[in-house]
Amino acid sequence: MDASRIRAVRRGAVAVVLLCAAVLLPGCSNPVSSARKGGPTAQAALPMVANDxxxxxxxxxxxVLPSVVQIQAGQSLGSGVVYDGRGHIVTNAHVVGSAKTFRVTTARSEEPLPASLVYSYPEQDLAVIKLDKVPEGLRPAVFGGSDEVEVGQIVLAMGSPLGLSSSVTQGIVSATGRTVSEPGDDGGTGATIPNMVQTSAAINPGNSGGALVNLDGQVIGIPTLGAADPGMQGGAAPGIGFAIPASMVRTVAGQIIGTGKVTDSGRAALGITVRTVVDAGYRPAGAAVVTVKAGGPAASAGLKAGDVITRLGDTAVGTTTELAEALAEKKPGERVTVTYQRSGTRHTARVTLGEQ
Incomplete structure (x- = not known):
């Protein structure tokens, strides 16, 4: 897998309206009105706002840019963000791939620095690597929180798109709370990630693992996905990118650095493996249970291999992706009704969700 290739969102076409954001500072409404009349105060105020x-x-x-690095994993390139002063760098799991060692170029290093994998967590598409030797002047980024992200905020995406290190693009937060599924390496479904930040800032191959930054200089997300337009034969859909929220980055990275792995994912699970099945018309008809973890949530509720799940709570399930997205909206410990088919007969079961 080429880690520098931004993952495409395998979903239907998404219609968007591109907006030109005008920034209006407090007290500037009257000068703008005056500008339409050619008033001298407005003529002076507008350039001042633009300059500010x-x-x-x-x-x-x-x-912030000195905290964003370029990561070389084998023949692939991606981005990363300096997490602390001890040399830990957070990035995407798909950037590190199967590699264990890396070459990292920081803002202050003339030559790439060696680094090693701490842990990769593909379920959330996050990973942490660590510089073998911490260079002088390494600057950690400041990570914000999910409560600091609002639709309409101006944001900057920083990284190494197409191998062009220290690049910056600009846009806004287009939406929050998106649940997005990545394509898997085998053509199936990869990680399903909830609560993602959607942005209009350009996200290109190589931006993966970089920084989405607000105007307070806080990293509010890790750019991870670019949307694909089915009408363009899978080509990128301009102005639709997704970033993992900083709150989730802090949760996962903190556990990895503290314990060497993720001990509390916060992600709900049924304790099964599934595959998509189709009906006589070759339409997706549900998520068939392939294996059931002994003692897991599904097993405790009586589900067996061969059952076909068609609904989770109020959400219809036609594919494994739809099941993963429905689970992404739930929390461990939550009780849900699972509707399934067994030998052509409809059944329901109450399941207490476990943790992935």
Missing amino acids: LQDQYQKVIKD
């Missing part, structure tokens, strides 16, 4: 915004952009870039 430009200065803010440049300050954020100067503060």
Whole structure:
């Protein structure tokens, strides 16, 4: 798998309206009105607003870009963000792939620095690597929280798109709370990630693992996915990218650094493996249970291999992806009704969800 290739979102076409965001500072409404009349106050105020915004952009870039690195994993390139002063760097699991050692180029290093894998957690598409030797002046990024992300916020995406290190693009937060499924390496479904931040900032191959930053200089997400437009034969859909929220990054990275693995994912699970089945018309008809973990949630509720799950709670399930997305909206310990078919007969079971 080429880690520099941004993952495409395997979903239907998404219609968007591109907006040109005008920034209006407090007290500027009257000057703008005056500008339409050609007033001298407005003519002076508008360039001042533009200059203030430009200065803010440049300050954020100067503060944060030194914390964004380029990661070489074999022949592939991706991005990463310096997590702490001990040399830990957070990135995407699909950037590190199966590699155990890496070459990392920081803002201050003339030559790539060696680094090693700490742990990769593909279920959330996050990983942590560590520099073998911490260089002088390594600058950790400041990670924000999910409560600091609002639709309409101006954001900057920083990384190494197409191998162009220290690149910056600009956009807004287009939406929050998106649940998105990645394509798997085998053509199936990869990780299903909830609560993602959607952005209009350009996300290109190589941006994976970089930083999505607000104008306070806080990393609010890790760019991970670019949407694919089915009408363009799987080509990128401009202006639709997704980032893992910083709150989840902190949770996963903190556990990896503290214990060497993820001990509390917060992700609900049934304790089964499944595959998509189709009906006589070759339409997706449900998620067939292939294996059931002994003592797991599904087993305790009486589900068996061969059962075909068609609904989780109020959500219809036609494919493994739809089941994964329905589970992504739940929490461990939550009780849900699972509707399934067994030997052509409809059944339901109450299941207490476990943890992935």
